Structure formats: structure tokens, C-alpha cells
Amino acid sequence: QSVLTQPPSASGTPGQRVTITCSGNSSNIGSSYVYWYQQLPGTAPKLLIYRNIQRPSGVPDRFSGFKSGTSASLAISGLRSEDEADYYCSAWDDSLSGPVFGGGTKLTVL
Amino acid sequence: EVQLLESGGGLVQPGGSLRLSCGASGFKLTTYAMSWVRQPPGKGLEWVSSISVSGDSTFYADSVKGRCTISRDSSENTLFLLMNSLADEDTAVYYCAKGAADGMDVWGQGTTVTVSS
Secondary structure (H helix, E strand, C coil): CCCEEEECCEEECCCCCEEEEEECCCHHHHHCEEEEECCCCCCCEEEEEEECCCCCCCCCCCCEEEEEEEEEEECCCCCHHHEEEEEEEEEECCCCCCCEEEEEEEEEEE | CCCEEEEECCEECCCCCEEEEEECCCCCCCHHHHEEEEECCCCCCEEEEEEEECCCCCEEECCCCCEEEEEEEEEEEEEEEECCCHHHHHEEEEEEEEEEEEEEEEECCCEEEECCC
16 A cells, blocks of 8 residues: 555547646645656656656656645646656655655556 | 666575665765665555665665665765565565655666565
């Protein structure tokens, strides 16, 4: 059982906009930045969004992050086949003194 | 280029020990907080341990507290994770990552630990 809650799956067709949600509580998302990671099949995770809304160099602006209260979301616009991957949210948890992850959302591009 | 390369994984019997290594290139790992994150087969990511920039503070998930020790060697620019009393539930791919509380921006390719008799 992950500390942060994500839907196990999401899907969309090429060109569509998809949103993945992440729910936490006051000890994690409510008091910390949110980070998003993309894990392509068979590869290591890659930082996609940091500090709620920032994109590392090289990440397309089709990816955007949002945070409100104890929830966050990742939006992917102009969906492409290469976006098919697992997406994880993460935040520091004050009560656990460590980062916590969501269970991951498997994105399928139909 | 900033890179991390893990090694030391393998097959170990329940109750055994293993030391994982993570060599850093392109940056000095003693100038960043560093972490270990694991991923059991077919499952999601689980934070294992982090070490602060100074190296004076270490943090562990409850699932490994008392059984694992994170450390680093500045001369070798290498991060370590010593794991004792291994159990089936420790079977996973172990990733080292640059960063901790403020996100992990560089990840290694992972090393596989299998605990089985």
C-alpha cells in the first residue's frame, strides 16, 4: 500500500490530453514539493517534473505539473506513442523522514 | 556526462548479506544528497535510504531500518548500501539516485538483488 495514491492506469489516443492524479496528506504533499518520474519499459526512472511545476532541461512542455493542497496532478498534452510508460509521483514525508512514492500509473496510448 | 553505475547485486540466501555499490562520474557525490530506491518485480518504486550532503545524517525506510547501512567513499566517488538479514521481500532492482528531499535527478541503471534459497 503506497503512501501516495495514484490511479493504476490511464489511457488516451494520440494528440489527446491526459491527466494523472496523486493524492496524499498534510505530512507529504500538503507540506512538500511534488516530483514526477517517468519510467519507460525496461529502463530506470527519469525525473519529469520537480518542485510541483518545473521541468528539467530536455523535458517537453507537453508535460506539466500542478499541486493544490494535498493533491497533485500531471498533465500530458498532445499525447504521443513514446509517452507510453509508468508515471510515479513523489513527495517528502515529514512523519517518515523520507521521500514517499505513489503506486504508479501505467499510461497506455491507444 | 553525469552518470551513476550500480553493481554488487546477485542471488543471496535468506538471512544473508550483500553490499551494493554505486559509482558516480561527472560529479562529486559528496556535494549532493544521495539515495537508494528499490523496485520489486512488477511493482512500484520504494525509497530505501538517503545520506545527507555532509554525510553526517542518514535516513532509512522502516522496512530496512536496523538491517541496512548507507555510506560513501569520497576517494572512490562511490555510494554503498550494506544489507543484512535479507528476506524474500528484499528481492528487487536497486537504483541509486542523485538527490533526496528535493527530488532525484539522476538515476543509475539498477542492480538486481534476488533473495532465494
